[in-house]
Amino acid sequence: MKWRAHPSDVLPVWVAEMDCALAPPVARALGEAVARGDTGYPSGAGYAEALAGFARARWGWDGVAVERTAPVPDVMRGIVEMLGPVTAPGDTVVVNCPVYPPFYDFVRNSGRSVLEAPLGEDLRIDFGVLKDAFRRATAGGARAAYLLCSPHNPTGTVHTREELETVAALAEAFGVRVVVDEIHAPLVTGPDAFVPYLSVRGAESGLSLMSASKAWNLAGLKAALAVAGEGAAADLARIPPQVRDGVSHFGVIAHSAALREGAAWLDALLPELAANRALLVRLLAERLPQVRYRPGPGTYLAWLDCRELGLGEDPAAVFLERGRVALSGGLPFGTGGAGHARFNLATGPELIEEAVHRMAAAL
Secondary structure (H helix, E strand, O other): OOOOOOOOOOEEOOOOOOOOOOOHHHHHHHHHHHHHOOOOOOOOOHHHHHHHHHHHHHHOOOOOOHHHEEEEOOHHHHHHHHHHHHOOOOOEEEEOOOOOOHHHHHHHHOOOEEEEOOOOOOOOOOHHHHHHHHHHHOHHHOOEEEEEEOOOOOOOOOOOHHHHHHHHHHHHHHOOEEEEEOOOOOOEOOOOOOOOHHHOOOOOOOEEEEOOOOOOOOOOOOOEEEEEOOOOHHHHOOOOHHHHOOOOHHHHHHHHHHHHHOHHHHHHHHHHHHHHHHHHHHHHHHHOOOOEEOOOOEOOEEEEEOHHHOOOOOHHHHHHHHHOEEOEEOHHHOOOOOOEEEEEOOOOHHHHHHHHHHHHHOO
């Protein structure tokens, strides 16, 4: 999709796909499955066991209990299935905007309404705003959920343990159920360590969606896992069997191989992403100093504040038309997205340089 959605003269730095070779353990596992003719339905707990091992080794967390997991076709389908047991049609789901646009689409298509709790100027959770959103969402005894993006897309913010404990405490105080999208969890560089939400004090009733999709570039091999806290096992059990059966067998094979054997590949990737982040900072300072960028240690996405360029609410449209470079426009990310654009850093340095050159030329 990344390279085919636009005409061939457009340089794409938009959708969250990486330009990289497939991790050898993943390629080997898929090739062996094809050689065996193993193309049937998925079976077993291998994916959950692989995630449990990865979480233990990577984050020092033993909280992925296989019996409290369920396979789902992908993270967004899993989010919808998790919102089902904890809310009802007409209930409210709180999100921190600007945020991944499908949050809005999937929540509304499930019959729930979205209530925005905008991030602060520092691109972190504003707990005063969040508390007020929880109060409004639960007014009159209504049920509500909080859909948290961790690490945050598009800002790259990595929430601290203290912040997540504050989330859990506020959710408990207002009776709000927390559902967390942790798809970018392995993609954290620098001193800020990723903290699984279910590992923090007070998060026992939380629900998480995890996947190897983003970290190992497996978007076309769909598979994810819903993970329940100790107090949410009954909610997880309500996922219909047909949803669990809809997971891609090749997806399970690929994701399991990535989590079990792909750590070395990931460890080689992360410094390259950090270098690309630093390169973008330098190039913007040289060519587009009016663009403000606060690098976050999570994801491979850069959230660019282009308001000082005077390009209107959708600068990405101008960059596309005049510069033939495709970024993700900020408007679909909700309040706080106007005048912004998202830049995908998971590509070669020479393409980042060319993209910034085209953006500057568009002015």
